[in-house]
Structures are given as structure tokens and as C-alpha cells.
Amino acid sequence: MFLFFLAVIMIYSSHSVDTKIYKLNDLSKKVVMVENEFIEKRKEIVKIKMESNIKIQLSDRGIAPSLNPPTKIVITKE
Amino acid sequence: MENNFLLRLYVVGILMLIFSLGIFYKLFQIQFIDGDKYRKIAEDKTVKNFITEPVRGNLYSNDGSILATSVLKYDIFVDTKIISDKIFQTEVSSLCEKISKFKKSNSNYECTRIKKARKNNNRYLNLFRNVDIKSLGKIKRFPILKYGSIKGGLIIENKISREYPFGKIAERTIGYERIDENGNFRGVGLEHAFGRFLRGKNGLVTKRKISNGQWKILDNNLNISPVNGSNVYTTIDIEIQDIVHDNLLEQTINFEADHSSAIVMEVSTGKIKAISNFGRTVEGKYYEKLNYAVGESIEPGSTFKLMSVISLFEDNAIDTIQKIDTKNGKLNFYGFDVRDSKEGGYGEINMMDIFRLSSNTGIVSAVNDFYKNRPITFVDRISNIGIDRSLGIEIKGEPKPKFPHPDDNTWNGLSLPWMAYGYGISLTPLQILTFYNSIANNGEMVKPKFLERVTTSDGHDYKFKKEVINSSVCSKNTLDIVNKMLYDVVQHPNGTAYNIKSKYFNISGKTGTTQVDYNSESINYNSTFVGFFPSHKPKYSCIITVNKPNKKIGYYGSTVAGPVFKNIAEKIMSKYPNHLEFSVEEIERELMDNRITSINQ
Numbered sequence: 001m002f003l004f005f006l007a008v009i010m011i012y013s014s015h016s017v018d019t020k021i022y023k024l025n026d027l028s029k030k031v032v033m034v035e036n037e038f039i040e041k042r043k044e045i046v047k048i049k050m051e052s053n054i055k056i057q058l059s060d061r062g063i064a065p066s067l068n069p070p071t072k073i074v075i076t077k078e
Numbered sequence: 079m080e081n082n083f084l085l086r087l088y089v090v091g092i093l094m095l096i097f098s099l100g101i102f103y104k105l106f107q108i109q110f111i112d113g114d115k116y117r118k119i120a121e122d123k124t125v126k127n128f129i130t131e132p133v134r135g136n137l138y139s140n141d142g143s144i145l146a147t148s149v150l151k152y153d154i155f156v157d158t159k160i161i162s163d164k165i166f167q168t169e170v171s172s173l174c175e176k177i178s179k180f181k182k183s184n185s186n187y188e189c190t191r192i193k194k195a196r197k198n199n200n201r202y203l204n205l206f207r208n209v210d211i212k213s214l215g216k217i218k219r220f221p222i223l224k225y226g227s228i229k230g231g232l233i234i235e236n237k238i239s240r241e242y243p244f245g246k247i248a249e250r251t252i253g254y255e256r257i258d259e260n261g262n263f264r265g266v267g268l269e270h271a272f273g274r275f276l277r278g279k280n281g282l283v284t285k286r287k288i289s290n291g292q293w294k295i296l297d298n299n300l301n302i303s304p305v306n307g308s309n310v311y312t313t314i315d316i317e318i319q320d321i322v323h324d325n326l327l328e329q330t331i332n333f334e335a336d337h338s339s340a341i342v343m344e345v346s347t348g349k350i351k352a353i354s355n356f357g358r359t360v361e362g363k364y365y366e367k368l369n370y371a372v373g374e375s376i377e378p379g380s381t382f383k384l385m386s387v388i389s390l391f392e393d394n395a396i397d398t399i400q401k402i403d404t405k406n407g408k409l410n411f412y413g414f415d416v417r418d419s420k421e422g423g424y425g426e427i428n429m430m431d432i433f434r435l436s437s438n439t440g441i442v443s444a445v446n447d448f449y450k451n452r453p454i455t456f457v458d459r460i461s462n463i464g465i466d467r468s469l470g471i472e473i474k475g476e477p478k479p480k481f482p483h484p485d486d487n488t489w490n491g492l493s494l495p496w497m498a499y500g501y502g503i504s505l506t507p508l509q510i511l512t513f514y515n516s517i518a519n520n521g522e523m524v525k526p527k528f529l530e531r532v533t534t535s536d537g538h539d540y541k542f543k544k545e546v547i548n549s550s551v552c553s554k555n556t557l558d559i560v561n562k563m564l565y566d567v568v569q570h571p572n573g574t575a576y577n578i579k580s581k582y583f584n585i586s587g588k589t590g591t592t593q594v595d596y597n598s599e600s601i602n603y604n605s606t607f608v609g610f611f612p613s614h615k616p617k618y619s620c621i622i623t624v625n626k627p628n629k630k631i632g633y634y635g636s637t638v639a640g641p642v643f644k645n646i647a648e649k650i651m652s653k654y655p656n657h658l659e660f661s662v663e664e665i666e667r668e669l670m671d672n673r674i675t676s677i678n679q
Contacts, residue, residue: 021294036150036211043243046143051317052324067648069582072655077662 124287125296132278134240135307137252137268139316140349140530144243145252146269151239152214154206154223157231158196161222165229166196169221176220177205180213201231208239240269247323248314250366251353251473267369268312268528271472275532278307306535313349313530318342321649322352326622329642330356330364333627336602339371340623340642341511342650345616347544348515348524373475375504376623379592380436380635381608382500384514384560386445387433389459391556395448398559401426404440412491416442416499419591419634433563436574436589438499445498453484453494464523464548465505465513471526480504500592507606511621514608516551517560518586518616523548564588565613575607575636578644583651584613587643589635594626602626605638611647617654620646 047053055065108116137146170192178185195203206217214234217223223232242252253267255276263273281304285293295301322340330338337357343350357367368374390396407423409416418424418439424431432440449456460466460481468478481503482493496502508526516523525545532540552560564586567573574589587609594602605627610619622639632638 018288018294021288032150033211039144039147039149039241040210040212042144043241046243046316050320052320065649065652067582067652069652070655072657074657074659075662075665076659 126285126287126293127300128283128285128293130281130283130304131238132280132304133306134238134278135276135309135535137272137276138309138311139314139319140311140351141316142311143316145248145312145314145316146240146242148238149210149241150236151208151210152206153204153235153237154209154214154217155233155235156192156195156203156205156223157201157227157233158192158203159199159201160228160231161196161225162229165222165225173221173223180217181206202233244316244319246365247316248319248353248366250355250369251314251372253473266475267473268310268314270474272310272312272529272532275308275310278535279305281305308532308534310532311530312528313344313351314353314528315351317653318646318650319352319354322354322646325642325645325649326354327356327364329638330358330624333624333631333638334362335624335628335638336626337367337370338622338624339369339374339507340621340646341371341508342618342620342646343511343515343526345515345518345610345619346524348512348527349530349544350526350528351618369473369475370623370625371507371621372471372473373477373506375477375480375506376604376625377501377503377592377594378505378510379500379590379604379606380438381510381514381588381590381606382503382505383433383436383441383498384517384564384588385460385463385465386441386498387429387563388463388552388556388560389456390429390444390448391559392459392552393448393455396429396444398430399428401428402432402440402444404432404437405443407437407439409439409442409495411495414492416495430559430563430566431572433588434566434570434573436567442495442498446495449494453489456494456497457481457483463513463551465509469509469512469525469547471508472528476508477504477506479506479509500590507608507621507623510606510608511619512547513551514588514610514621515619516548517557517564518610518619521550521552521554521557522546523551561586561613564609568609569613574634575640577636578607578640580611580644580648582648583611585609585611585644585647586613586616589640591633591635603629603633605633605635607635607639607643609643611651618647618650622646 051065058064134148136144136148139145171189174185174189174192177183177188181188192203206213209217218232223230226232240254242249244252251267253265253269253271255263255265255270255273258264263270263277265273269276282300282302284296284300286296288294322342326338326340329335335356335358337355339355340352341350341354342352353369353371355366355368355370356364357370358364359367396402403426404418404423407418407420416438418437420435420437423439424435424437427435427437427440429440429444431437432444445456466479466481468476470476482489482497484493493502512523512526523546525547527542527544529542531542534540565584567588568575568579568585570576575585575587578585587607590604590606590608592604592606594604603626605624606622608619608621610616620643622642624638624642627633627638
């Protein structure tokens, strides 16, 4: 009776380990997909924020990159 | 009758006994005699060693923008047989429409393809290749495919693909790496140069097969975890790279050049901030064909006059006042002419003028007169500075500079005068720039640097310091003189590059208009401009080379390469604010004055 009980527990635990493996595999697939999505989005951002792209997008409105460097006012104590 | 029956029974019984004995023998044999063999076969089928490939590291620009990364790409197939008739009939046409819209193909063509595949019981019809995760999400919602693998026959396969977010920008410099059939790593650019960091190490894991075709990791001591590749941060500045790419491409197209290259380097550290190359295809389009900036050795022409001048001043051969005859703009050595671009020459002028006007006859006279009886002194000077050696950069394909030596069999009466104005020798644009950068960097020649830092997968950070090739290429006095000369080329109204003078800051540099294919009938030119900015406290040095521009449009270094330099410099410098300093007292005084004025009014 005890051995039977032990066998049932062993079978149950082995099954639950297998279920966890399926779950882990599924989750790691999801992680990879989410990671990929992140990289894809970052790639898009990189392309969008490039000056050459912004220049093209804004050229219709007559806006172009300025060649005048900005001026920074520095106040000294002395 | 009864005996007959018993006999039959015995015969059957004996036969069954023999049969069962046979089974028992076979069982015994399988279990004990051949047991090990079969256990091994079973183990081989259910337990396997898997090589776990590491994730290749990312390649970043200096601000952390991804230059190269590994992502998953998907191939999508459909099992046309598994789909029920009802679903197929009702949804196939809308699926075809969606596919054709996605692929920008013909809907009828897609429909015929799918229907034909179903007729032929095709269980593995390819629908899409190399789609990204975003597109995969859309495709999964297409008619039929939305029912998944069992009802809709959807089969998704993934593979790791190397992605380059910047596409054509710095394509050749970022490069790639592949494994050839012999298992060796082959490639170009930074991807290959830093492959040893990016690759990582393979792991090994033992797995046992469980149900549903899945594998369970066995916990034994033989498992080795893969070491993922390190992330490599390069010195490339994507903003500057974008500017350089845009401006160089525009000029290369405008002048219908064969190829061109540009490099921007940070003066004090030698960090390469941008590197662009364009080569023309047969159709007349341009793309990053080869890394000309690193791998193409060219005759430097007038840009080499800087070296000649340094040598003359270091050997006290001349001073800044002494007049040199430009020989009416024409010199002859053994039947070969050295000519000035200005017909008739410039008369008698000093070295400052010679350099500013880029007089070939002036510089050749000065070098030839002083070194003709001791050419070894001139050659040794070049060697001491260190520009006759390769830079030893990580990107493969850097040729060794070529300089004739008086001990060579090929040395002749033309070698020295030709060398004086940059012919008969060859250097890559990067090697020329490294030399000019040393002048901007107070005489310290630094090795061009592509690698900023490496972050390993376990979080360790390794930074790379600058490497000095020569701590002082010339004396302080000579340095001051040549700095003034380079400044005058752009800032002085008579300078060859006065046309690129900027109203925002000062530029120093030297033009080069070198003849190429001069031994053939059709002479072409290589237009170069190399220099640094801002002149008083140089931040960046830069070289532009445009090879074989259309002569009818223009070919001078100042008209072809110079304007690109100016545009790049102005755009880079527009990111650095000018500082206006005020003291608190000044502001208070100003405020007080304003108050008094307003009260008076």
C-alpha cells in the first residue's frame, strides 16, 4: 500500500515537472518575442530620430537644420 | 478419437511451449545478452547532447544606439491538407487578398498557388519569408491562419538573423561576419574586427525526450552553459555619421564620381566618429561598396606637402621669410614636368605662400635643392614621424604605406622630387588623416580608435585607452609654423580653400588635387580636403576624398571635397554652443542702468 502510494506521488511529481517545463518553454519563447519586439521598436526610433529623416519630413514646412550654433550664457561670480 | 484429440492437444501444447520458450529466450537475450546495446540505442534516441549557441553581442554606437543586433525572423508555411473543406471554401479568397496586400503581389496568383498546393496535398507551402515579429502578429490574424496550427495549418519557423538598424549608413564600416564551409570566421568591418568579443562561447546541454516532442534538461555535471557574446561599444557617433553620409553622398552624386570616402576623427583621442564610403554601380547608383577610407592606398598629392614642409623646417633648410623661385610654374626632371596649376607660376615667394597657394614647383624646388645629395635624410624624417608604417587598426584590409627608399632598386632621379609633392608614394585616407590629426593634437600622433568599451555578459566593463604612435611628430616651432600655414589655406583670401571659409568658426586644412591614371591618355583626378576645426582649439579632424569626379563639372580639391568638409564641420559645430560669459557685477550694472533710464523717461 505504501509502495503504491509512493509510486502515485512519484508519477504526480514527474508530471508536474513536465508541466513546468512546458510552461518554461512557452515563457522563454514569449521572452524572446518580447525582446525582439523591443529591438524592433528601438530600430524604428533610431530611424525616426535621425537628422536626415527629420530634415526630409520637415522640408515641406520650410524647416531646415540651423547652422547657427546655440549660445549659452554663463554667469560667473567674479 | 479421444487419443487423436489428446495427441493434437499435446502437439499444440508442445508447440506453444516451444514458442513461449522462444519468447522467453528472446526476452532474456534482449534484456541480458544484448541489453547494453539496446539500452544504448534507447538512450541515444531519448537522450541527446545539444549544443546551445550563445547570443551574439550587440554592436553599439558611442551613445548606445544599436548598430548591429541579433533578432528572430520568421518563415511562415501552411499545411493545406489539414484545413477543413468548410473553412477553406469560405475563407480562401479573403486570405489570398490579405497575402497579396501584404506582399504587394497579385491576389489571383496567390489563390492559384494555394489551391494548387491543396490539390497536390502540399503540407508545407511557403507563404512568407524573413518576416519580423510585428508582421508575424498581423499574419497570425489572417483568415484561415487565425485558426492556428491544427485547424488552420499554420506552421511558424524561426531563425536568428543579424539586423543593422541603420541600413545603408556606414554599412561597410559596421560590416558583417559569417562562418565559411571550413568553420572559419570571414567578414569585414567592425562586426568582424570585434568578432572575438561579439561571438561568445557555445554551451553543451544533455536533454531527455518527454511527451509532446519536448526535451527536458538532464541535471548532470556535463552541462556547460553558453557564454553570450559581449556588447561592443564603438566610437561611431551616429549623429555625425548621419551628417557625413548625407553630405558625402550628395556631393558624390553631384560630381558623378567613381567613389568617395570621408572620415571624422576626434582630435585628442583619435576616436573615429564617422566613416563613410560610396562606390558607383554600373547603373550609376551609389552604395557602400568597399571601405575605401581604410583599405584604399592613394597617392596623397598636395596633402603630402605638409610632410615636406615639416621636414624642411625641422632640418632648418628654410625659414618663413626666405624666397623660393617657383620657376615660372614649370620644372623638368629627366624629361618629366612638374607644373603649377597657375600658368607661369607665382614668381619668387616664401614657403608660407607656397603652401597657401599649393605651388608644386615651389615645394619640389625647395625639397630637391636641399635633399638631392642626401635623400636618406628626407626618407628618415618620414620614418621617424611614423607615417611609413601601418596603423594596425582592428578593421582588416589596411595596406602598408608605400614610400621609395634610396636603397631600393627602383629609386631614381624622379623619386625625391615626385615624393616632395605626394606622387610615387601611397597612403590610405585614414593614414593621411592620422598625420594631420597629430598637427591638430599639438604634435601627438594617436592611433585611430574604433573601440570605446566592451561589456561582457556577466556585467564586466572594459574600457580602451588611447594609443599614442608618436608623442611629438615635430618641434613646437615647426608646429606653430605649419598650423599657421594650414590656417591660411582656408582663412587667407589667396588660400586654395578660401571658398570654404566659415563665418561661424575657423577651419585649417589642405587641399589636394591629385592626378590619377596619369600614365594613360585620359587623366582623372582625386580631389581631397583634409584638415581640422575649429582652428584655435581643434575638436575634430576630417578627410574627404572624391575619386574621379566628372572633370566637366569640377575636379579641384577645393571645389569637390572642400565644400563637403565645410558642410560637415558647420553641422557638427552647430551642436556645440558658443559661450557668452557675464559676471554678476556686469549684470547688476546693466540692470541698474536700465532702471535709471526708465526712471528718467
